[in-house]
Amino acid sequence: MKLRVAGIVDESIVDGPGIRLVVFTQGCKHNCIGCQNPETHSFKGGELININSIIQMIKSNPLLDGITLSGGEPFEQVRECAILAKKVRELGLNVVTYTGYTFEEILKDENSRELLLYTDILIDGKFDITKKSLMLKFRGSTNQRIIDVRKYLGI
Secondary structure, eight states, rough: OEEEEEEEEESSSSSSSSSEEEEEESSOOOOTTTOOGGGGGOOOSSSEEHHHHHHHHHHHHHTTTTTEESSSSSGHHHHHHHHHHHHHHTTOOOEEOOOSSOOHHHOOOOHHHHHHTTEEEEEEEEEOOOGGGGSSSSBTTTEEEEEEEEHHOOO
Protein backbone atom coordinates (compact mmCIF):
# COMPACT_ATOMS: atom_id res chain seq x y z
CA MET A 1 0.00 0.00 0.00
CA LYS A 2 1.24 3.49 -0.85
CA LEU A 3 0.71 6.89 0.72
CA ARG A 4 0.88 10.18 -1.22
CA VAL A 5 3.47 12.20 0.67
CA ALA A 6 4.63 15.81 0.33
CA GLY A 7 7.74 15.10 2.39
CA ILE A 8 9.23 13.37 5.41
CA VAL A 9 11.31 14.89 8.20
CA ASP A 10 13.57 12.25 9.77
CA GLU A 11 13.77 13.88 13.21
CA SER A 12 11.65 16.67 14.67
CA ILE A 13 11.14 17.95 18.20
CA VAL A 14 8.44 20.53 17.33
CA ASP A 15 5.70 18.28 15.91
CA GLY A 16 4.79 16.41 19.08
CA PRO A 17 6.49 15.09 22.21
CA GLY A 18 9.98 13.62 21.94
CA ILE A 19 11.85 12.88 18.75
CA ARG A 20 9.52 12.17 15.85
CA LEU A 21 9.55 11.14 12.23
CA VAL A 22 7.08 13.48 10.51
CA VAL A 23 5.11 12.41 7.45
CA PHE A 24 3.57 15.33 5.57
CA THR A 25 0.68 13.91 3.58
CA GLN A 26 -0.22 15.43 0.21
CA GLY A 27 -3.69 16.84 -0.35
CA CYS A 28 -5.89 19.12 1.73
CA LYS A 29 -9.37 20.57 1.19
CA HIS A 30 -9.12 23.09 4.04
CA ASN A 31 -6.80 25.61 2.32
CA CYS A 32 -6.41 27.62 5.52
CA ILE A 33 -5.24 31.19 5.02
CA GLY A 34 -1.68 31.44 6.34
CA CYS A 35 -1.07 27.67 6.25
CA GLN A 36 2.62 26.91 6.76
CA ASN A 37 2.44 24.07 4.21
CA PRO A 38 0.45 25.42 1.22
CA GLU A 39 2.46 23.21 -1.16
CA THR A 40 0.69 20.21 0.40
CA HIS A 41 -2.82 21.33 -0.66
CA SER A 42 -2.84 19.90 -4.20
CA PHE A 43 -3.99 16.30 -4.43
CA LYS A 44 -1.77 15.79 -7.48
CA GLY A 45 1.56 16.79 -5.93
CA GLY A 46 4.01 14.88 -3.81
CA GLU A 47 5.04 11.30 -4.43
CA LEU A 48 3.67 7.87 -3.68
CA ILE A 49 5.72 6.08 -1.03
CA ASN A 50 5.24 2.50 0.08
CA ILE A 51 4.11 2.37 3.72
CA ASN A 52 6.63 -0.40 4.43
CA SER A 53 9.42 1.95 3.28
CA ILE A 54 8.31 4.46 5.91
CA ILE A 55 8.29 1.69 8.52
CA GLN A 56 11.87 0.81 7.55
CA MET A 57 12.89 4.47 8.07
CA ILE A 58 11.33 4.33 11.52
CA LYS A 59 13.01 1.05 12.42
CA SER A 60 16.40 2.43 11.36
CA ASN A 61 16.26 5.20 13.98
CA PRO A 62 16.25 3.89 17.59
CA LEU A 63 15.96 7.46 18.94
CA LEU A 64 12.38 7.95 17.71
CA ASP A 65 9.53 8.21 20.21
CA GLY A 66 6.94 8.06 17.46
CA ILE A 67 5.62 9.55 14.26
CA THR A 68 3.58 12.60 13.43
CA LEU A 69 1.08 12.58 10.59
CA SER A 70 0.66 16.09 9.29
CA GLY A 71 -0.18 17.62 5.99
CA GLY A 72 -1.84 18.29 3.91
CA GLU A 73 -4.64 16.46 5.67
CA PRO A 74 -4.02 12.91 6.95
CA PHE A 75 -7.75 12.19 7.07
CA GLU A 76 -7.94 12.65 3.28
CA GLN A 77 -5.90 9.41 3.07
CA VAL A 78 -7.45 7.89 6.14
CA ARG A 79 -7.09 4.22 5.18
CA GLU A 80 -3.40 4.52 4.30
CA CYS A 81 -2.63 6.63 7.35
CA ALA A 82 -4.49 4.17 9.60
CA ILE A 83 -2.40 1.28 8.24
CA LEU A 84 0.81 3.24 8.87
CA ALA A 85 -0.31 4.31 12.35
CA LYS A 86 -1.24 0.72 13.26
CA LYS A 87 2.20 -0.54 12.21
CA VAL A 88 3.88 2.24 14.21
CA ARG A 89 1.86 1.34 17.31
CA GLU A 90 2.86 -2.32 16.84
CA LEU A 91 6.48 -1.13 17.07
CA GLY A 92 5.66 0.33 20.50
CA LEU A 93 5.84 3.93 19.30
CA ASN A 94 3.20 6.64 19.56
CA VAL A 95 1.28 8.54 16.89
CA VAL A 96 0.40 12.22 16.75
CA THR A 97 -2.05 13.27 14.03
CA TYR A 98 -2.68 16.84 12.91
CA THR A 99 -6.00 17.58 11.25
CA GLY A 100 -8.09 20.54 10.17
CA TYR A 101 -11.20 18.60 11.13
CA THR A 102 -12.50 18.78 14.68
CA PHE A 103 -12.47 15.76 16.96
CA GLU A 104 -16.28 15.82 16.95
CA GLU A 105 -16.42 15.73 13.13
CA ILE A 106 -14.03 12.79 13.05
CA LEU A 107 -16.04 10.85 15.65
CA LYS A 108 -19.14 11.14 13.43
CA ASP A 109 -17.35 9.72 10.38
CA GLU A 110 -17.16 5.91 10.39
CA ASN A 111 -14.25 5.91 7.91
CA SER A 112 -12.15 8.23 10.08
CA ARG A 113 -12.48 6.26 13.29
CA GLU A 114 -9.85 3.68 12.34
CA LEU A 115 -7.07 6.28 12.16
CA LEU A 116 -8.37 7.82 15.36
CA LEU A 117 -8.06 4.44 17.14
CA TYR A 118 -4.32 4.34 16.34
CA THR A 119 -3.72 8.00 17.22
CA ASP A 120 -2.41 8.84 20.68
CA ILE A 121 -2.59 12.62 20.40
CA LEU A 122 -4.79 14.56 17.99
CA ILE A 123 -4.17 18.22 17.19
CA ASP A 124 -7.52 19.28 15.75
CA GLY A 125 -9.06 22.27 14.04
CA LYS A 126 -8.25 24.44 11.07
CA PHE A 127 -5.41 26.93 11.40
CA ASP A 128 -7.01 30.34 12.00
CA ILE A 129 -4.65 33.20 11.20
CA THR A 130 -6.73 35.59 13.35
CA LYS A 131 -5.96 33.34 16.35
CA LYS A 132 -2.31 32.69 15.50
CA SER A 133 0.08 32.48 18.44
CA LEU A 134 3.77 31.67 18.51
CA MET A 135 3.47 30.83 22.21
CA LEU A 136 1.47 27.63 21.72
CA LYS A 137 3.09 24.23 22.06
CA PHE A 138 2.53 22.05 18.97
CA ARG A 139 -0.24 24.32 17.61
CA GLY A 140 -0.45 27.36 15.37
CA SER A 141 -3.68 29.00 16.55
CA THR A 142 -5.61 29.12 19.82
CA ASN A 143 -8.68 27.37 18.39
CA GLN A 144 -6.68 24.18 17.83
CA ARG A 145 -6.75 21.59 20.59
CA ILE A 146 -4.38 18.91 21.86
CA ILE A 147 -6.51 15.86 22.57
CA ASP A 148 -5.36 12.72 24.39
CA VAL A 149 -7.36 10.35 22.20
CA ARG A 150 -6.62 7.18 24.13
CA LYS A 151 -7.72 8.76 27.41
CA TYR A 152 -10.85 10.26 25.87
CA LEU A 153 -11.89 6.99 24.18
CA GLY A 154 -10.87 4.87 27.21
CA ILE A 155 -8.47 2.66 25.26
